[in-house]
Amino acid sequence: MEKLKALKGFKDLLPGESEHWEAVSAVMRESFDAFGFSLIRTPILERTHLFTRSIGETTDIVEKEMYTFEDWDKKPVTLRPEGTASVVRAYLEKGLAIPTLPTKLYYQGPMFRHERPQAGRLRQFHQIGAEVIGSLDPQQDVELLSLLHDFFQRLEIKGLTLEINSLGCPTCRPPYREVLQGYLEKELSNLCEDCQRRYLSNPLRILDCKKAECKTIAQKAPVSSAHLCGECKDHFTQVQEGLQSLKIPYEVNTMLVRGLDYYTKTAFEMTTRNLGAQNAVAAGGRYDGLAQALGGPSTPAIGFAIGMERIMALMAESTDHKPHLKLFIVPLGETAHHRLFPILYQIRQKNIRSEIGQPNVALKRQMKQADRLGAEFVLIVGDNELAEGKVILRNMGTKAQLEIPLEHLLDGLTDQIRPLG
């Protein structure tokens, strides 16, 4: 029979790692809560056209990476490849708009893209994302970036660079695109194969190409910032001034572009050199046209997404996150086991992580089991103890042992264990 295993690019999060994951999540909740964001959980499965309309028909994600299939009603559905489209859909559908105030939401969950897995890239991966919907104010861009900065500061992840750029808007991007195409036309034969194709479909992406021949051409290309309209230029300046006033370090990268079509004006990335080829830990930008593209009223918005697995990889050195057992009960014989099993239930109700050994297993062996589970305390109860009406509590760290009367066992235990917990 074929051996059952997880699908390619789909990973189990095992004990030891899952605790670390939860710790990062706890930091996320703290940070995002402090900045006034509220959690939203949207479905993992959506109508396919939610993504084709938002991400863009000709993007790689939509063209060849989505898990799309026919639902029972024959309509195409898709496992979400990113989170923003769903959040905006929910915002419009459920009327989450707050008059005069932007709506601030965050999410965490799995995303799916059928790519070839490699370091830092999975088919099911997890993102933490934040969206601010309903404000055109550059101050909002600054606030969102300050949240991003704060989150990584809390996680104490070093070696990150915040890169920002402005992509322009429907007023100034098309003319810039033409200027860029005009420049590239002369260099067309010197570009790589992919970029010759991009020249028509998405010339901005050529700026982002890693090939040496394209890089040199891209470096001399007209920059987007020089072709921004007054509004976009002003916006970009104010964002930078805001970051400076918060003393948040950043670099302007005029080559920075985004893979999803819906981005406008501010675009940014948090990058690292410690992650192999996948250097983006977080990325995002403004998407003032998305809500309208999804059939809603024109609503400016900005957001980002953080790669959970990439964060975990950057924090990799801490491995032992397995929770230790507080108490291990060693019952020597059936009688002791019967007597202690109900007490174990009560102990657990007091939030003391505890286990009981099997009766009729040698004391030595049970001690070994207790040790392997990292138990701080061991309770030893055999026929001798039952006859004398008291039990032995051993502190595994100090090896100190003391006796507790059987009738006051629960109180005695909590007195001894709690203070050290």
Add this chain to the structure above:
RNA sequence: GUGAGUGUAGCUCAAUGGUAGAGCACUGGUCUGUGGUUCCAGUGGUUGAGGGUUCGAUUCCCUUCACUCACCCCA
């Protein structure tokens, strides 16, 4: 989709054209109701799968599968 690398014990890895070894882990003993250390012993493998060359292949060749990295793309 393209390219490269790697598949040997539960895990991390050696070795050799003559039917495989270490460390860790596991089990037991040293220690008959007291763990983590030491020392000793033991369990454990169709060397990813299939085919070819050969007297003989885990080793060489081919095919295939899996994993990894990179391209691509992106978080």
